[in-house]
Amino acid sequence: MNQYILALDQGTTSSRAVVFDKKGAIISVAQKEFTQIFPKPGWVEHDPDEIWSTQAGMAAEAVSKKGLKAAQMAAIxxxxxxxxxxxWDRNTSEPIYNAIVWQDKRTADYCDELKKEGKSDMIRKKTGLVIDSYFSGTKVKWILDNVEGAREKAEAGNLVMGTIDSWLIWKMTDGGLHITDVTNACRSMLFNINTMDWDDELLELLTIPKSMLPEVKQSSEVYGHTSPNLFATPIPIAGIAGDQQAALFGQMCTKKGMVKNTYGTGCFMLMNIGEKPIVSDNNLLTTVAWKINGKTHYALEGSIFIAGAVVQWLRDSLNIIKTSAEVEKLASSVDSTEGVVFVPAFAGLGAPHWNQKAQGTIFGLTRGSTDAHIARAALESIAYQTMDILKAMEADSGISIKELRVDGGATVNDMLMQFQADVLNTVTVRPKIVETTVMGAAYLAGLAVGYWESPEEIQDIWQTDVHFNPTVEREAIEEGIKSWYKAIKALEFWTENP
Ligand SMILES: Nc1ncnc2c1ncn2[C@@H]1O[C@H](COP(=O)(O)OP(=O)(O)O)[C@@H](O)[C@H]1O
Ligand SMILES: O=P(O)(O)OC[C@H](O)CO
Structure with missing residues (x-):
């Protein structure tokens, strides 16, 4: 009987399940979007039960399509x-509040207080992170401080916390496992990336009881098996990684200096920096790339909060396109933005600016500006934000980047990919299979159970589709870059002078 790997990708906007074979080919896919909850400006929540029901539903669908059977899955x-x-409540498995999403800004003021108290250096050295509401720690503190009775319950040992991996595995094992992996733990602002353990000083600072935390595991190992309530045959759960680190692995950026950028809701660029963490001098994050066979690899990361989401905004709020795909045609209908610059800071600005209070702004509008100019400026903003990060990465690592490997939903847009290559003056490489995030998770699980023997075996699966080479004259591009920096400066002034 053929064996396969089932990989689950619980993303910001949808839950997906994909079955892979040994050659890395996709055998079946199931995907469902779920509800985005915006209770107040700047707040973003998800319903944990909907996350679970959509993810479990998609897993069941993917393993039963095309005559597949759960028993054929070698690992998840x-x-x-x-x-x-x-x-959630340890005893009932009931969440006590909605999931607070990475984009949520409700703890921005508290983060500013921590900065004023002079905690930035200590937190950066321990966690590799800048203080920002982006990370999980302050969100958990908010729940404990604001949900009635939560703090007492937590202190009595009755509440547990977890990122989405922990929550899914808890549900998949009927509460049998409360775990996470190093790549997720390191995004909490509670985890020390030098000792590779939860940090008591940070837990005390954020007043989070240690009993709430999951056990931290490697990214590739057999953690346990699914409960018989999920699939008739228990399947080993054998790989966990945060989606951006999974994409780095899925892109086979396994050597120091290799870089990938994922263009989804946001953009996340990661550079493999080897087995020692570098503290960034340029406002990037230092993050754990993965831990396999006892060896930890680190990455520098630049996180952009709004990338493909700006296209959704053009579609859903401005209604100037009907589908995301239409943006390419509209933006290509003009040769330039005619001076329009769009900074889509709908959720503040992430790396390297870290301006929590920045808001989306469009500069340079004239009576001649049209929806096409705005659409083009929106796409260009994705490339400019990426450029800011690439420059910071080169400065931190001392490595000049030779090629950028790209993946994610927005990379189907050839115009964007070409503009990216032009702005960076660097070749942009799109692989044949752009499902690198979910592939990364499949590889990690497959390696743990011996489905694939070694990363070298997987290396041969990764194949290039298109190389986008820089083409245009630098002059026009340099003009555009100058305008982008002017816009970022103006936005800084706007937020500093409320
Ligand atoms: N042709 C396109 N051009 C630009 N952006 C696109 C295009 N098609 C999809 N997108 C954007 O890609 C994003 C979805 O990518 P995906 O990798 O599935 O994101 P996520 O994992 O964050 O949910 C959406 O924000 C969507 O607007
Ligand atoms: O779900 P995505 O692809 O938008 O990724 C979200 C990131 O992991 C947030 O850090």
């Missing part, structure tokens, strides 16, 4: 939207 790998956090 899990990858997930990171930082988004759930607090």
């Amino acid at each position: 790998g899990i990858t997930n939207q990171r930082e988004t956090v759930v607090v």
Whole structure:
């Protein structure tokens, strides 16, 4: 009987399940979007039960399509939207509040207080992170401080917390496992990336009881098996990684200096920096790339909060396109933005600016500006934000980047990919299979159970589809870059002078 790997990708906007074969080919896919909850400006929540029901539903669908059977799955790998956090009751498995999503800004003022108290250096050295509401720790503190009775219950040992990987595995094992992996733990602002353990000083600072925390595991090992309530045959759960680290692995950026950028809701660029963490001098994050066979690899990361989401905004709020795909045609209908610059800071600005209070702004509008100019400026903003991060990465690592491997939903847009290559003046490489996030999770699980023998075996699966080479004259591009920096400066002034 043929054996396969089932990989689950619980993303910000949808839950997906994909079955892979040994050659890395996709055998079946199931995907479902779920509800985004915006209770107040700047707040973003998900219903943990809907996350679970959509993810479990998609897993069941993927393993039963095309005559497949659960018993054929050699292992399950899990990858997930990171930082988004759930607090639930250890005894009933009931969440006590919605999941607070990574984009949620409700703890921005508290983060500013921590900065004023002079905690930035200590937190950066221990966690590799800048203080920002993006990370899970302050979100958990908010739940404990604001949900009635939560703190007492937590202190009595009755509440547990976890990122989406923990929550899914808890549900998949009927509460049998409360675990996470190093790549998710390191996004909590509670985990020390030098000692590779939860940090008591940070837990005390954020007043989070240690009893709430999951056990931290490697990214590739057999953690346990699914409960018989999920699939008739228990399947080993054998890989966990946050989605961006999974994509780095799925892109086979396994050597120091290799870089990938994922263009989804946000954009996340990661550079493999080897087995020693580098503290960034340029406002990037240092993050754990993976831990396999006892060896930890680190990455520098630049996180952009709004990338493909700006296209959704054009579609859903401005209604100037009907589908995301239409943006390419509209943006290509003009040769330039005619001076329009769009900074889509709908959720503040992430790396390297870290401006929590920045808001989306469009500069340079004239009576001649049209929806096409705005659409083009929106796409260009994705490339400019990526450029800011690439420059910071080169400065931190001292490595000049030779090629950028790309993946994620927005990479189907050839115009965007070409513009990206032009702005970076660097070749942009799109692989044949752009499902690298979920593939990364499959690889991690497959390696743990011996489905694949070694990363070298997997290396041969990764294949290039298109190389986008820089083409245009630098002059026009440099003009555009100058305008982008002017816009970022103006936005800084706007937020500093409320
Ligand atoms: N042709 C396109 N051009 C630009 N952006 C696109 C295009 N098609 C989809 N997108 C964007 O890609 C994102 C979805 O990518 P995906 O990798 O599935 O995201 P996520 O994992 O964050 O949910 C959406 O924000 C969508 O607007
Ligand atoms: O679900 P995605 O692909 O938007 O990724 C979200 C990131 O993990 C947030 O850090």
